[in-house]
Amino acid sequence: MNQISPTQWTQYEEQGYLHLGRVLDDQELHALQQRIDEIMLGTAPLDYDRMLMQLDSTTGDYKDMPPQTNGHKGATLNYRKIQDLELDPLFFAYMQKPLMQEICAHVYGDQTPVASFRAMFMNKPAGFGTLLPWHQDRWSHLDRDPLITVWTALDPATIANGCVKVIPGSHRNGLLNPDHPSGFVTAEQSAHFLRHAAPLDLELDAGEAVLLHNWLLHSSDTNRTTIARRAFSVCYMDANTVCRNGQPYPVIFGAGAL
Ligand SMILES: O=C(O)CCC(=O)C(=O)O
Structure with a gap:
């Protein structure tokens, strides 16, 4: 039986996001929380040289972020971003859950193989x-746009610790800055949209997830609390997508799936 109703899909199409509710039970959540900390501390049995890793900035300013490069950068919980988590069996199992397959089949068609862009x-x-x-999720080095992201909170995501904010319905304007390599919009563009629609804070409990249309304008703030805001974000795309630099992507559903 489908877990997402036609009414919910209509809401998603109108708003560009959909609350998926609790997608991890306590045991699964605890396991992922523990595993991501092990990865940051360098104690997980993974080939870190195959993983893109980036430490957080110390100023909170986007332009001050250290580069994102392959390999472990020291045992600390102050990582900002870690990619290639399909290499980890626990994260990979989560990516292949039936709910994710249902979402991908609805968006891309049930005969289309699906890969993970990240x-x-x-x-x-x-x-x-x-x-x-504020930005849209898009990458100009791909021959077609990945359409969806499932964003899962591994800690409570609140306004105070920097939950994701969205401008509901903004995905319906299409790509705002098609020449930008990764979908960032200008301050004028975001100000224009914010004059017409209030941003919405996507506060979630740990273990809850939200489906995001990749063209939905979104942003997030710094963390002013003593609680980390850990999250797992998976962008699913048509596995036929071709990357201009020839990079292969891991297939998650359908022919050729890992
Ligand atoms: O986690 C965040 O603060 C933003 C995430 C994001 O932009 C994404 O998952 O595409």
Whole structure:
């Protein structure tokens, strides 16, 4: 039986986001929380040289972020971003849950193989976190746009610790800055949209997830609390997508799936 109703899909199409509710039970949540901390501390049995890792900025300013490069950068919980988490069996199992398959089949068609463009830890370490400016998720080096992201809270995501904010319905304007390599919009563009629609804070409990249309304008603030805001963000795309630099992507559902 489908877990997402036609009414919910209509809401998603209108608003560009959909609360998926609790998607991890206590045991699964605890296991992922523990595993991501092990990955940050360098004690997980993974090939870190195959993983993109980035420490957080110390100023909260986007332009001050250290580069995101392959390999472990020291045992600390102050990572901002870690990609290639499909290499970890626990995160990979989560990516293949039936709910994710149902979402991908609805969006891309049930005969279309689906790959992950990125399986990414996004963190706002306690007392840190970097302000993420308004943007759409799109990448100009792909021959077609990945359409969806499932964003899962591994800690409570609140206004105070930098939950994701969205401008509901903004995905319906299409790509705002098609020439930008990764979907950032200008201050004038975001101000224009914010004059017409109030931003919505997507506060979630740990273990809850939200489905996001990749063209929905979103941003997130710094973390002013003593609680980290750990999250797992997976962008699912049509596995036929071709990357201009020839990079292969892991297939998650359908022919060729890992
Ligand atoms: O986690 C965040 O603060 C933002 C995440 C984001 O932009 C994404 O998952 O596409």
